[in-house]
Amino acid sequence: MVRLFTKAAPRRSSRFSRKPPLTTLRREPAARPTTGWRPLKLDKRISFVCFAFVLTGLVFTYSSSAFDSAAFFKRQLIFDIMGLVAGIFLSQTYDRLQRLKIFRPMNLMYVTWALLIVVLFTRTQAHVHRWIDFGFFKLQPSEIAKVTLVIYLADYLNSISGKLAKNWRLLIRPLGVAGITLGLILAEKDLGTPTLMGAVVVFMLLVAGARIWHLALPGLIISPLIIHQLFFVAYRRERIFSFLNPFASEGSTGYQLVQSFLAVGSGGWFGKGLGNSELKLEYLPAAHTDFIFSIMCEEFGLFRIVLVLAGFCYLLIRGISLARVAKTNFHGLVIFGLTITICMQAFFNMAMAIGLLPTKGIALPFFSYGGSSVIMTLVMVGIILNMAAVDHTQNNLREDITNYKNRNR
Numbered sequence: 001m002v003r004l005f006t007k008a009a010p011r012r013s014s015r016f017s018r019k020p021p022l023t024t025l026r027r028e029p030a031a032r033p034t035t036g037w038r039p040l041k042l043d044k045r046i047s048f049v050c051f052a053f054v055l056t057g058l059v060f061t062y063s064s065s066a067f068d069s070a071a072f073f074k075r076q077l078i079f080d081i082m083g084l085v086a087g088i089f090l091s092q093t094y095d096r097l098q099r100l101k102i103f104r105p106m107n108l109m110y111v112t113w114a115l116l117i118v119v120l121f122t123r124t125q126a127h128v129h130r131w132i133d134f135g136f137f138k139l140q141p142s143e144i145a146k147v148t149l150v151i152y153l154a155d156y157l158n159s160i161s162g163k164l165a166k167n168w169r170l171l172i173r174p175l176g177v178a179g180i181t182l183g184l185i186l187a188e189k190d191l192g193t194p195t196l197m198g199a200v201v202v203f204m205l206l207v208a209g210a211r212i213w214h215l216a217l218p219g220l221i222i223s224p225l226i227i228h229q230l231f232f233v234a235y236r237r238e239r240i241f242s243f244l245n246p247f248a249s250e251g252s253t254g255y256q257l258v259q260s261f262l263a264v265g266s267g268g269w270f271g272k273g274l275g276n277s278e279l280k281l282e283y284l285p286a287a288h289t290d291f292i293f294s295i296m297c298e299e300f301g302l303f304r305i306v307l308v309l310a311g312f313c314y315l316l317i318r319g320i321s322l323a324r325v326a327k328t329n330f331h332g333l334v335i336f337g338l339t340i341t342i343c344m345q346a347f348f349n350m351a352m353a354i355g356l357l358p359t360k361g362i363a364l365p366f367f368s369y370g371g372s373s374v375i376m377t378l379v380m381v382g383i384i385l386n387m388a389a390v391d392h393t394q395n396n397l398r399e400d401i402t403n404y405k406n407r408n409r
Helices: 044-064 069-097 105-119 141-159 168-187 192-207 212-231 234-244 255-266 292-324 329-353 371-391 397-402
Strands: none
Touching (some): 141 371, 329 371
16 A cells, blocks of 8 residues: 655656556545535425315315404414424424523523413403413414423433433422423413323323323322312303203303304215305304314315324324334434324314313314414424434334334333
C-alpha cells in the first residue's frame, strides 16, 4: 500500500522510467456534508386516514349547520388549514424542537397550568369557563392539556423505565401532575375531559409497568370526588337520570338525546342523502359540534357510517402497532398516549350520540366544528407521524410485529 504522507524518492529523468499506476495516486473522495435538511418519510396509512377524515369533516360541517353553513364552513376551513400546517410542521421538526428548553415536558406543563388558571378568570360562556377569547379566535386550554400531559407522562415514565413495577412511590409524581391538570380542568365545569384524560393516564401507567393494585388506592381516594360531581351537582344528576330514561324527560333534560335517537334511527341503512337531514333544522341542538355524528348517521346511513367507525379502529390499531415497535420507550409511549386520546374521544362521542353514555360536551375528532379541538387533534397526528418516522418503524412494520413476542420475552 502506498503511503501518501511520507517523503517520496526522487524521480528519475529517464523517459523510460516506470510510472506508478493511477490508482495509487488517487485519494478517497471526501464525504459529502450531511447538513442539508431531508424530509422525513411519514406513515402513509395514518396520513391518508386523517386527511380523509378532515375532508369529510368539512363536508359535514357545511351540511349540519343548517342556516349558517357558509360561515361555519369558512371558519372550519381556516381551522383545518391551520391544523394541517401545524401538523405537517411538527411531523418534520418535533424531534428537534423537543431539545429546546421551552419544549421540555415540565415547562410545557407549567405553560398549560398557567393557561388553565387564566381561563378561570375569563367571562363565562354557556355558564362555563373554558375559552380564552382573543376576538378572532377562542383558545381552549383543556385541548392543549391533552397533548402536554401525554408528553410529560411519556418523558417521566421513560426516565424510570423498568422501575415502576417494583416501586409504587414512583407513581406519586405523575399522579400529582395529572391530578393538578385534571383538577384545573374540572374547575372549568368540564367533567368530560378529565374523565377522558384520566382513562388515558391509567392506560399509559399500566403499559409502562404499573400494577393494578398500585392504582387502586388513588382510585379509592378520588372516588368520593367523582360521586360528588355525578350525583350532588344538580345539572349532572339530571343528565344521569335522563340518560337512564330519556323519554321520561323528553321535554327537558332528555330532549337532546331523544332528538339524537331520531336522527340516528331515521337514517336507516342507506341514509337520507348528503344535505337532506331534517333534525339539523334546529331540532337537534349542537348539530354541527357535539352531535355531528347523529347528523352523519341520518345522512350517511348505517352502511357508510361503518366506514367512519372502521377508520377510527384502523387508526387505533395502526397507532398501537407503531408504538409497540418504536425504538425508544419515550416514542412508544407518546404514540400510544396520543393515539388512544384521539380514538377514545371519538368512541366517547359516538357512544354519547347513540345513548350508551350520558350526554357530555366532547367533540368528535376531525369532524366537529371548533378551532382548538381541530388544531390540537392535527397537532397530535403530526407528533405521532414524527415519532414513527424518526424511528423508521414503518419500513419494517410487518416483520417487527411478527417477531414482537419473541423479541420481548
